[in-house]
Amino acid sequence: xxxxxxxxxxxxxxxxxxxxxxxxxxxxxxxxxxxxxxxxxxxxxxxxxxxxxxxxxxxxxxxxxxxxxxxxxxxxxxxxxxxxxxxxxxxxxxxxxxxxxxxxxxxxxxxxxxxxxxxxxxxxxxxxxxxxxxxxxxxxxxxxxxxxxxxxxxxxxxxxxxxxxxxxxxxxxxxxxxxxxxxxxxxxxxxxxxxxxxxxxxxxxxxxxxxxxxxxxxxxxxxxxxxxxxxxxxxxxxxxxxxxxxxxxxxxxxxxxxxxxxxxxxxxxxxxxxxxxxxxxxxxxxxxxxxxxxxxxxxxxxxxxxxxxxxxxxxxxxxxxxxxxxxxxxxxxxxxxxxxxxxxxxxxxxxxxxxxxxxxxxxxxxxxxx
Amino acid sequence: xxxxxxxxxxxxxxxxxxxxxxxxxxxxxxxxxxxxxxxxxxxxxxxxxxxxxxxxxxxxxxxxxxxxxxxxxxxxxxxxxxxxxxxxxxxxxxxxxxxxxxxxxxxxxxxxxxxxxxxxxxxxxxxxxxxxxxxxxxxxxxxxxxxxxxxxxxxxxxxxxxxxxxxxxxxxxxxxxxxxxxxxxxxxxxxxxxxxxxxxxxxxxxxxxxxxxxxxxxxxxxxxxxxxxxxxxxxxxxxxxxxxxxxxxxxxxxxxxxxxxxxxxxxxxxxxxxxxxxxxxxxxxxxxxxxxxxxxxxxxxxxx
Numbered sequence: 001x002x003x004x005x006x007x008x009x010x011x012x013x014x015x016x017x018x019x020x021x022x023x024x025x026x027x028x029x030x031x032x033x034x035x036x037x038x039x040x041x042x043x044x045x046x047x048x049x050x051x052x053x054x055x056x057x058x059x060x061x062x063x064x065x066x067x068x069x070x071x072x073x074x075x076x077x078x079x080x081x082x083x084x085x086x087x088x089x090x091x092x093x094x095x096x097x098x099x100x101x102x103x104x105x106x107x108x109x110x111x112x113x114x115x116x117x118x119x120x121x122x123x124x125x126x127x128x129x130x131x132x133x134x135x136x137x138x139x140x141x142x143x144x145x146x147x148x149x150x151x152x153x154x155x156x157x158x159x160x161x162x163x164x165x166x167x168x169x170x171x172x173x174x175x176x177x178x179x180x181x182x183x184x185x186x187x188x189x190x191x192x193x194x195x196x197x198x199x200x201x202x203x204x205x206x207x208x209x210x211x212x213x214x215x216x217x218x219x220x221x222x223x224x225x226x227x228x229x230x231x232x233x234x235x236x237x238x239x240x241x242x243x244x245x246x247x248x249x250x251x252x253x254x255x256x257x258x259x260x261x262x263x264x265x266x267x268x269x270x271x272x273x274x275x276x277x278x279x280x281x282x283x284x285x286x287x288x289x290x291x292x293x294x295x296x297x298x299x300x301x302x303x304x305x306x307x308x309x310x311x312x313x314x315x316x317x318x319x320x321x322x323x324x325x326x327x328x329x330x331x332x333x334x335x336x337x338x339x340x341x342x343x344x345x346x347x348x349x350x351x352x353x354x355x356x357x358x359x360x361x362x363x364x365x366x367x368x369x370x
Numbered sequence: 371x372x373x374x375x376x377x378x379x380x381x382x383x384x385x386x387x388x389x390x391x392x393x394x395x396x397x398x399x400x401x402x403x404x405x406x407x408x409x410x411x412x413x414x415x416x417x418x419x420x421x422x423x424x425x426x427x428x429x430x431x432x433x434x435x436x437x438x439x440x441x442x443x444x445x446x447x448x449x450x451x452x453x454x455x456x457x458x459x460x461x462x463x464x465x466x467x468x469x470x471x472x473x474x475x476x477x478x479x480x481x482x483x484x485x486x487x488x489x490x491x492x493x494x495x496x497x498x499x500x501x502x503x504x505x506x507x508x509x510x511x512x513x514x515x516x517x518x519x520x521x522x523x524x525x526x527x528x529x530x531x532x533x534x535x536x537x538x539x540x541x542x543x544x545x546x547x548x549x550x551x552x553x554x555x556x557x558x559x560x561x562x563x564x565x566x567x568x569x570x571x572x573x574x575x576x577x578x579x580x581x582x583x584x585x586x587x588x589x590x591x592x593x594x595x596x597x598x599x600x601x602x603x604x605x606x607x608x609x610x611x612x613x614x615x616x617x618x619x620x621x622x623x624x625x626x627x628x629x630x631x632x633x634x635x636x637x638x639x640x641x642x643x644x645x646x647x648x649x650x651x652x653x654x655x656x657x658x659x660x661x662x663x664x665x666x667x668x669x670x671x672x673x674x
Contacts, residue, residue: 055633119623120630129637136644192577202586207594214600216623229580233573 028248041257044085046096048108052137056112057130059137062100069103070366072171073138073147076108077131079154080269080277081223083262084108086349087152090258093350098359104366105142109134111267116216119271124295126273127158128165135162135169146171148366153177153319153345154277157287160327161294164303172369173304174362176311177345179319180301181288181326182281193320195230200282208278218274220266230317259350288326301327307335307369309362311348318345337365511606518599525595529588536579540572547571 052059076096078084087108088096099106109131114121138147148171151159156178163170183201185194200208212218228235234242246252269277286292292299308331312324321340328336339361343351348358547567551557558564579585604619611618 054637117622117626118630120627125630125634125637129634132641133637136641191574191581195577195580198581199586199589203590203593207590207597210601211593211597214597214604231573232576232580233569237569 024248032248032250032253036253036257041254041261043090043258043261044088045091046088046094046100051141052134054130054133056114056118057134058110058112059134060108060110061141062096062106062108064105065100067103068105070105070148070363070370071144072366072370073105073107073142073144074099074150074174074366075134075138075147076106077149077151077155077159078109078111079152079156079158080111080114080126080267080273081154081220083265083267084110084152084155085265086262086346089262089350090255093255093352093355095349095359095362098355099363102359102363104363107134107138113267114217114270115268119212119216121270122272123158123161123276127161128295128297131158131162132166135166139169145169148172148174148369150174150362151176151178152349153179157281160301160304161287161292161299163306164299164301165294165297167303167305170306172307172309172366174309174311174366175324175327176358177313177316177319177324177348178310178327179281179323180330181285181323182283183285183288184322184326185320188320188322190317190320192230193317194323196226196318197282197320197323199226200278203278203283205279205283208283209275212271212274215271217268217271218278220268223269224263224266227318259346288330290330301330302332304331305333307337308333309337309339309365311339311341311358311361313343313345313348314340315343316345316348335369339365511602511609515599515602515606518595518602522592522595522599525588525592529592532579532582532585532588536576536585537572539579540575543575544568544571 046062048060048062050058051061076084076087078087088094091097096106096108111126111130135147135149139145146169149159149163151157151174153176156175157180159173160175160178160180163173182197185197188194242256246256280286280292284291287299287301290298290300290302308327310324310327312319312321314321316324325338328338341348341354341357341361343354348354544567548558558567608618608620610616
């Protein structure tokens with residue numbers, strides 16, 4: 001709704017003041033930007049150690065900061081679109097720090113930077129291969145028979161599939177902003193929600209193959225452009241209006257720039273895995289139909305018999321809530337809990353409001369499922 | 371330069387560009403045929419007819435010109451609408467202020483056209499591999515690249531026309547809503563309020579446009595054209611690679627495929643060895659608390 005005033009009382013003086021205020025902000029912002037350097041904009045700074053490496057994949061263990069209350073190790077699994085650093089963007093907006101502070105033994109897998117040389121890697125390689133090896137490594141190092149998996153977005157699909165295939169190794173499954181039923185967006189009537197679902201379904205499967213064969217991957221910048229298209233005006237205004245709003249406030253400007261740094265780090269998605277992601281899941285919805293196959297084994301979600309916490313963002317336009325919530329009706333466990341958080345896809349992790357909700361919500365739930 | 375002049379200049383540039391490219395191509399084809407005839411190659415001595423295997427570039431150049439004309443017509447109406455729109459915005463502030471400039475910028479159709487730039491640039495960058503232009507050694511391959519480039523340009527222009535229509539819809543809605551306010555004796559309280567009002571209106575119109583069949587179809591066509599250009603470029607690169615004894619993309623892909631398969635087998639073997647040699651880790655941990663699973667399905671909300 002537009003804020004209006006009567007024509008009779010329109011005040012040119014206030015308009016001049018508004019202009020002067022904007023000009024002052026821009027000037028202060030220019031000074032601030034002038035003194036900032038790249039090293040001032042750090043993300044993912046929580047201390048951790050690399051404990052295992054295979055090909056380009058690395059496993060890291062976070063340093064404990066206090067009493068360990070959740071003893072079963074928790075492995076954070078992000079997808080191949082973007083990077084896990086979103087979970088540790090900055091000190092006061094970090095799921096990682098929040099979980100560590102609540103006594104969680106925390107690990108994270110980094111998929112590295114796949115290049116054209118990795119075009120033949122499949123989701124089978126990532127889920128049963130690398131993720132499976134990470135789980136085994138954690139089990140070996142901790143002596144724990146099982147691990148807790150914390151999947152984020154596409155990483156949630158990885159954890160879900162792994163939990164269905166290897167339920168005896170998973171103590172509890174926590175999914176966040178994870179698509180399961182890739183066609184459930186059709187039931188949501190909200191404009192701007194699920195555009196990637198619609199866009200991908202619109203492409204003939206052989207053209208997806210041809211595009212990925214031509215490039216050897218699903219280029220990260222391509223997915224970045226897709227995300228920009230989903231919030232068209234926001235994307236257009238980001239570097240003038242949005243930035244103008246924060247440019248004279250060092251703290252807010254650094255928050256803005258850290259976010260930009262995370263967005264800029266968008267690795268290419270290995271080609272064969274991208275074909276599976278786009279065709280098997282987005283187009284054919286095989287995961288929700290229990291028809292998805294990895295390494296010759298069918299992923300049957302009814303085999304997920306461990307406790308499940310499903311976290312979704314109520315205003316997630318990238319992964320519409322219905323696509324996530326479908327998990328509840330498909331898993332084999334009766335111990336299924338949903339945590340609905342305010343905000344959008346990324347806001348759930350980096351938003352100010354979420355900091356008191358997401359980490360504590362997960363830690364408390366995990367504590368009850370030791 | 372006024373919006374009208376700018377629009378006209380841009381349309382002229384596109385039209386001229388299309389014409390120049392078309393003429394250059396005709397010259398290139400003519401030169402190729404004459405060169406082949408001079409070398410006495412079989413089937414090359416009929417300059418009035420292009421070699422049958424070469425793509426029909428003249429047809430594509432005409433399509434680009436038609437796409438140019440369609441966009442120019444839309445551009446003309448869009449720039450006229452912008453003039454009306456700008457006149458309706460709140461008065462009474464320095465026209466050079468940041469907010470005023472931003473506002474003017476946002477109702478300018480040029481911004482809308484470039485709003486697709488993210489995607490188009492991404493596609494272009496993806497498509498533009500090595501630039502190879504040795505026309506005389508790679509006639510057919512190069513012509514195929516050129517045709518693919520022409521198709522991509524045409525699809526780009528067609529897509530821009532769809533985007534411009536979306537902008538026109540947004541601008542119309544905005545002027546109508548401003549008109550409704552004016553009818554009630556009201557106006558946006560500030561430049562910023564007017565800008566927010568425009569953002570809300572335009573965002574909705576653009577999202578609606580993005581879900582339209584026309585938009586999705588034209589996006590898919592750009593993607594297809596971009597892929598074909600990339601593949602045509604790779605074909606030229608493969609040709610050069612083979613000529614100079616360099617490893618080609620296809621050969622590297624083969625090597626990488628073998629390497630991936632070997633690693634996959636190695637991982638599987640290592641996993642089997644681990645499973646065979648090591649007992650499962652002990653489940654007991656000192657102090658571990660056992661909690662019985664509760665067979666309940668619950669739903670929590672953070673809004674509480």
